[in-house]
Amino acid sequence: MSCLGERLTALVDGELGHEERDRALAHLAGCARCRAEADELRQIKGRLRGLSRLPASDGADDLPTDDFLTRLRSLAEPAAPAAPDDASGTRPAHPGTLGGQSTRPMRQPVRGAGPGRPRDNRPAGRAVASAGSGALRRHQRRYLVVGAATLFLGLGAASYAAGGRQEAPAVTPAFDRFAVEHALTSGDTPMTDPLTDPVNQIQTSPGP
Amino acid sequence: MTRYTGTGRARRRALVAGGLAGALAFAGTVTGDAGPARGVRSDPGAVGLLRAAADAARRVPYEGRRFLTTWNRGRSATAEVAVTHRPGEGVRYRASSGAEGYRPDSAADESAGIVAATLGLLARNYSVSRVADARACGRAAHVVEARRPGGGTAGRFWIDSETGLMLYRELIDATGRRVVATGFTEIDLDVPAAGPRITLRPAPPARGADRPDPDMVDAQAAALAPWGERLDGARLARLRSEGWPIPKDLPGRLTLYDARSDGATVHLSYSDGLAAVSVFVQRGSLDEARLPGWQKTVRRGRTVYRREALRRWAISSGNGYVSTVLTDVPQSTAEAVALDLPRGGVPFWTRLARGARRLGSAANPFG
Known part of the structure; x- marks a missing residue:
């Protein structure tokens, strides 16, 4: 993360206030790392814009993305609880405008939660509920x-x-009957052996 | 520009046509299970002789002794029985043990179609041709040979030149050894067409409980008839959808050509034209305690019980079905078939419904 933190993103998104922007730009002039990162972000933003142009969307397709980003951000929030109040004034109220295409106007001003984003929208429900x-x-x-x-x-x-277990009764094939049936149907094999087949004499079992 | 488009379109069309032709040719080679046999040419005269032999078996009166010998790894088993055939009435069998059987010709009539079916398979899988005449049972006989597509004799038939009756036949494995031989050891064709011994009363076809107990059979022979209920394609398809393991083909180019049922068990007859393999499928789980003397083999996670007698048996079970394989050809075939049989099983929704029912009855405090 750069020295500017999320303000860098806001800067790239063009969402900083006049004063904040000047300050950020001044920092950029002096800090090569932040400059490089800002360039990178701009590139990413350009690419994303290119992507979002691909589907001929009327904006409806972007909704999930937007929401998803909101949640992602709100999840990240407790990790940086020191997000100061002054930042709340400067941070974008509308965090999810990827590529600058604002598609959910109802989310932009967070009503009743003061300026900036709601302090706690982690359950994502409250802000939305109010939204x-x-x-x-x-x-x-x-x-x-x-x-x-x-x-x-x-x-x-x-x-x-x-349902895997079978409800099958234990059976023993009726070998004698099978032997007769086999001999009777197998074309020109002799009809002789059903009666002489040793198996018949050894194994006699009732039919099923 | 137009010309260019025109050529482009023509080229595309040509490409599509070529592609289609290629796909069709490919599908042909893939689905044509008789692929290697495609080029096999059978002598129509030889096939005709075999067809006539099936007919002669019902037409010609004879008396004699028949045998069936099977070989396996150098050991052989033989069964012999005395037969008497009276056209229009049936064949009477009398084993040396004293057991008798009687098969009315009306039951044999039904098998005429089956013989035609196996003949078709024979002509498809083997090249059938006549070779030099020979003698069998002291009679002049035409000899018909079935050769494998790759060369080598797979079966030989001796057909009586006078009556057209099949006197003897043998099956030969790929290494050139005889595996099955069957036919007459002696035959008398000069029996009177009607004699004093034809007082056989054709018994009603024996089925289920009506079948006389083998021990109770005395002079009056038990009538033998194949199971009465033929299963057509639609019935088989329905059974398959219920989970019955009923493959259309088995390894070794064995094709299903007949299916019957006795109400509880389905009898599937497979053949490649020479070898006959029967698969009996029934619902249930195998009662393994009642298989003394059977060898147990486990391969690829499947348990197969096998037994070699005159005929070869193999039993595999699973998923609520027991399949019994019975064949005259060597044990390896029976075993391979048993191992390769689909496991059958319950269709997904049936299983789900059964599980839901069980869960419901388990959770139901009043049930």
Whole structure:
């Protein structure tokens, strides 16, 4: 990570305030490492933009990505709990604009959570809950689907495992009858041996 | 420009056509199980002789003794029985042990189609031709030979030149040794077409509980008939979908040509034209305690019980089905077939439903 931390990303995304941007740029002028990283980020951003242009998406396709990124970021948050308040003012309120294509306007201003991003959106539920009932329903539905699928698969696997044992009675092939039947049907082999086949005399067993 | 497009299209079309032809040719070589036998040419006259022999077996009255000898690793086993055939009535068998059997010709009629089927397989898998005439049982006989596609004789048939009856036949393995021989040791064709001994009362076809107990059979012979219930393709397909192990082919170019059932057991008849292999499939698990004297072999995780008598037996079981392989040809074939049989088993949904039922009954406090 560079000295600027996430502000570097924000800078590349063009989401820094005027003052912050000047400060960041000034730092870049002096720090070769940060400059290199900023270049790299810009390249990545350019590539991602190129990618996102590939599918003729009306924006709907980007939704999961957006959400996914939000979650990723919120997961990373506790690892850097010292994200200071001043950063909250400067950090992008809309973290997931990859390639600068903002696709979920309802998420952009986090209402009721002061300026900047919500302090704790780790469960990803609260911010979303406040963000709109549509997202809420979608999440609920997702949990429901996952739960139902798990239940279904679990029951299915259990049933499959339980159904493995056979309900088969122990049988002994009726060798004498088989020998006769074989001789009778196998074309021009003689009809003789069913009665003389030693197996017949040794092994006589009732039919199934 | 147009010209260019035109040529391009033509070229593409040619490519597609070529590709299709290639794919078809490839599919032909892959699916043509008789691939090596494709080039095999059979002498129609020789095949005709064999076909006529099947017919003569029902038409010609005779009296004599028949035998079946099988060889395995230098040891041989022989069975012999006296036979009397009266056209229109049937064949009576009388073993030296005193046991008798009687096969009405009506039952034999049914096997005419089977013989035709195995003849077709014979002509497909072997090249059938006539060789120099010879003598058998003291009678002049035409000799028909079945040769393997790669060369080498696989079987020989001696067919009586006068009546067309098959007197003798033998099967030869790839190393040139005889493995099965069967035929008449003595035959008398001058029996009267109707004599005092034809007072045989054709008994009803014996099936299930109606079948007389072998010990109770006295002078009145037990009528022998193949199992009555023929299984057609649709029935077989249904059984397969229920999980029955019913392969269409077995290793060694053995093809399923007949399937019957006695209600509980399915009898599958396979042949390559010469060797006859029967597979009896029944539901259940093998009662291994009742197989004394059987040799147990485990290969590739499958247990096969085998036994060599006059005929070769091999039993494999698993997934709720017991398959009994019975053949005259050497034990290796029986074993290979038993090992190679599909394991059968329960279709996925059946198993799932059964498991769900079990879970349900286990969880049900009132059940």
